[in-house]
Amino acid sequence: MSAPKSLRPDTLSLHAGQQPDPATGARAVPIYQTTSFVFSDHDEAGSRFDIARSGHVYSRISNPTVAVLEERMAALEDGVGAVATASGMAAIHIAIATLMGAGGHIVAARSLYGGTHNLLAYTLPRFGIETTFVDPRDPAAFASAITDQTRLVFAETIANPRCEVLDIAGVAEVAHGAGLPLAVDATLTTPHLIQPLQHGADIAIHSLTKFIGGHGIALGGVIVDAGRFEWESVASKFPTLCEPYEGFHGLDFSEEFGPAAFILRARREGLRDFGAAMSADTASRILQGVETLPLRMQKHVSNAMAIAEFLEAHEAVASVAYPGLASHPDHDLASRLYPRGSGAVLSFEINGGREAGRRLIEGLELFSHLANVGDAKSLVIHPASTTHARMDDDALRAAGISESLVRLSVGLEDPADLIADLSRALHRSQK
Amino acid sequence: MNFQFESNDIFAAGEFDKTDSEVIVLVHGAAMDHCVWAFHTRYFRYIDQPVLAIDLPGHGRSTGTPLASIPQAADWLLAFTQNIGVETLCLAGHSMGALIALEAAARGGGRISRLALLGFGFPMAVSDLLLDAADDDRASAEQMMTVWGNGHGAHIGANPVAGLRATTFSKRLLERAADGVLHTDLSACQAYEGGIEAARNVSCPVTIISGSDDKMTPARNAQATIEALKNARQTVIPNSGHMLSSEQPEATHQALVAALAA
Numbered sequence: 107m108s109a110p111k112s113l114r115p116d117t118l119s120l121h122a123g124q125q126p127d128p129a130t131g132a133r134a135v136p137i138y139q140t141t142s143f144v145f146s147d148h149d150e151a152g153s154r155f156d157i158a159r160s161g162h163v164y165s166r167i168s169n170p171t172v173a174v175l176e177e178r179m180a181a182l183e184d185g186v187g188a189v190a191t192a193s194g195m196a197a198i199h200i201a202i203a204t205l206m207g208a209g210g211h212i213v214a215a216r217s218l219y220g221g222t223h224n225l226l227a228y229t230l231p232r233f234g235i236e237t238t239f240v241d242p243r244d245p246a247a248f249a250s251a252i253t254d255q256t257r258l259v260f261a262e263t264i265a266n267p268r269c270e271v272l273d274i275a276g277v278a279e280v281a282h283g284a285g286l287p288l289a290v291d292a293t294l295t296t297p298h299l300i301q302p303l304q305h306g307a308d309i310a311i312h313s314l315t316k317f318i319g320g321h322g323i324a325l326g327g328v329i330v331d332a333g334r335f336e337w338e339s340v341a342s343k344f345p346t347l348c349e350p351y352e353g354f355h356g357l358d359f360s361e362e363f364g365p366a367a368f369i370l371r372a373r374r375e376g377l378r379d380f381g382a383a384m385s386a387d388t389a390s391r392i393l394q395g396v397e398t399l400p401l402r403m404q405k406h407v408s409n410a411m412a413i414a415e416f417l418e419a420h421e422a423v424a425s426v427a428y429p430g431l432a433s434h435p436d437h438d439l440a441s442r443l444y445p446r447g448s449g450a451v452l453s454f455e456i457n458g459g460r461e462a463g464r465r466l467i468e469g470l471e472l473f474s475h476l477a478n479v480g481d482a483k484s485l486v487i488h489p490a491s492t493t494h495a496r497m498d499d500d501a502l503r504a505a506g507i508s509e510s511l512v513r514l515s516v517g518l519e520d521p522a523d524l525i526a527d528l529s530r531a532l533h534r535s536q537k
Numbered sequence: 538m539n540f541q542f543e544s545n546d547i548f549a550a551g552e553f554d555k556t557d558s559e560v561i562v563l564v565h566g567a568a569m570d571h572c573v574w575a576f577h578t579r580y581f582r583y584i585d586q587p588v589l590a591i592d593l594p595g596h597g598r599s600t601g602t603p604l605a606s607i608p609q610a611a612d613w614l615l616a617f618t619q620n621i622g623v624e625t626l627c628l629a630g631h632s633m634g635a636l637i638a639l640e641a642a643a644r645g646g647g648r649i650s651r652l653a654l655l656g657f658g659f660p661m662a663v664s665d666l667l668l669d670a671a672d673d674d675r676a677s678a679e680q681m682m683t684v685w686g687n688g689h690g691a692h693i694g695a696n697p698v699a700g701l702r703a704t705t706f707s708k709r710l711l712e713r714a715a716d717g718v719l720h721t722d723l724s725a726c727q728a729y730e731g732g733i734e735a736a737r738n739v740s741c742p743v744t745i746i747s748g749s750d751d752k753m754t755p756a757r758n759a760q761a762t763i764e765a766l767k768n769a770r771q772t773v774i775p776n777s778g779h780m781l782s783s784e785q786p787e788a789t790h791q792a793l794v795a796a797l798a799a
Contacts, residue, residue, distance in 0.1 A: 108677070109670070109676075109677035109678075109680035109681050109684070110680065110681060110684040110685065111684070112680075112683065112684060112692065112704070113692050113693075121693050121694075122693065122694045123693075123694040123695055123696075124693070124694065124695055125690065125693055125694075125695045149584070152583065153579075153580055153583050153584075156579060156583050157576070157579055158576060158579035158580035158582070158583040159576060159580060159786070159787060159790055160576065160696075160697035160698045160786040160787050160790075161697060161787060162699065167699075168699030168700070169699075170699075172699070173696075173699040173700055174694075174695070176699065176700035177694045177695070177696060177700060177701070177702055178694070180700065180701075180702040180705065181694060181702055181705075184705060185702065185705060186701070186702055186705045186706050186709050187700045187701040187702055187705075187706070188700050188702075189700055190700075333705060333706065333709040334709060334712070336713070338598075361550065361598075362550060362572070362575050362578070362579065363572060363575050364570065364572035364575075364597075364709075364710065364713070365572070365706060365709035365710060365713070366572075366701060366706060369700065369701075373699070373700060
């Protein structure tokens, strides 16, 4: 007899974190539109504040509707817990601030979402946190960049926009060998395509705004903690988790909560003090997306593959970056890590440079020209002038972002209609 | 708090003072540690009640090798607490810890003022499948403990501790245990035969706290012990499996406070 199975992801997408509302029997997740929660007595009030009893206090720190989303994401990622935030960027910021203060150092992949690059390259240095950027395809480069001050290794599972595929296990081995956690931004892959915590990552971060929400109507982020990293084994590096915290009456998170140390501090300090909380209404909207995530992702990746193959064969296209194609340098790795498909964001170099790219984007009718990915509708953008515009020329070159690069986020439309739209616009772009 | 005892470093969460007349002592289950009592420990500290959630030898932050039998562990618990200056124990144990607490209450006589047994049943039979897996297929054993140890409600979720996944939390504690600890602990549970005899020798009030959905120690499996105890009652926590404190922390809190109240 094999070991019994836990509930499977398709089931968890619909059920995890919620049971019919005990007060009303409501099957759907109720929106608890309240800032605060009544205490039954003085003892309950004080002990909830002191993390001595469970229960909600104030919706900046926790809320029943948001908690359903958090537990559902923890379940889908096989994490010990999760914290939802106001955006994906807030999730990254809180995760970093939970691990380090001034003097801390991060080793990060150089191919990152432009907002993340801004945070690491320009904003965090003002607070004394420096980042060294390395080639995401080279685990040895991560190892070489680690210093005594390094507190985190960070990368995207599949990078935006050139689709470099992270060798999660390889980079995790490097990080763990140096006594460091690996955090990955898994926004482009979602738990349907990969569970990075099962490949060795310690923290998974998502912009819920993208594929997980899927509808493009709500911003959100989440941090999921595997609960496996043994902070106390490298306690001197992580005083926020392994030393008494005066902001909580001397609480030592690692000593008292063990596997839940990181995620509890991220909530109890990160949400309390930085305040980037998700609203109940937003959580409800994102939960609608989570329920259909497995079905939608199947269609996203099959459409993306069809589009990638079409583009690769088109004479107006110089190259296509999509790991599902045999021509992509990470194709073999992607085939191993992503048997269900390599996501639905791809980029390509158009012949004719920036001007041809402009004509293409303005000529598309079904693809929406906007700054987002992961919508149910197909999207297009020119990264060098928008999402990654704050990167200097060297950083753009290092990330492989040229003037002729166009990024697509492939939606759920009929792929024949998308191909027809691209075909028309590509033709016009070359005139 | 860190202690030295019998050449081991012994850790206990919580705090007490040698002048305290009575200390709440919490004993974890197989391959677990003090973290299973985290909320309870913080609560008793919050109300200024001396409390120690002890890591047994070879568990959590305590060094040494796991104790091989329940009577041996009970003797160790009584000797350790005596050594650090705890004379009277208000004692609670979970699962294997409940067997240890029961045996300690029988052997400790007047030193135990009240007793709470959580996730308790006697005999505490362990399937051969689980025992064998604990010996040579650790990942499967941890998966069995996670699936069987948590009730259906925990597998769905809706944990009152916002964002926490109870099933994964208990699995991570199992994963943190050193090699061989789970097998030693489960073997000790399986081999323990003295439950009824111990129950007859317990004189303090006893509360058995059971989960309504506990597949590992169903509530009915405490009945023979209850009948042998002089002063016992049972509280059943709805919608909980074996991992009461992580599955239903608030209901378990209330039951535990009621059980240990002076």
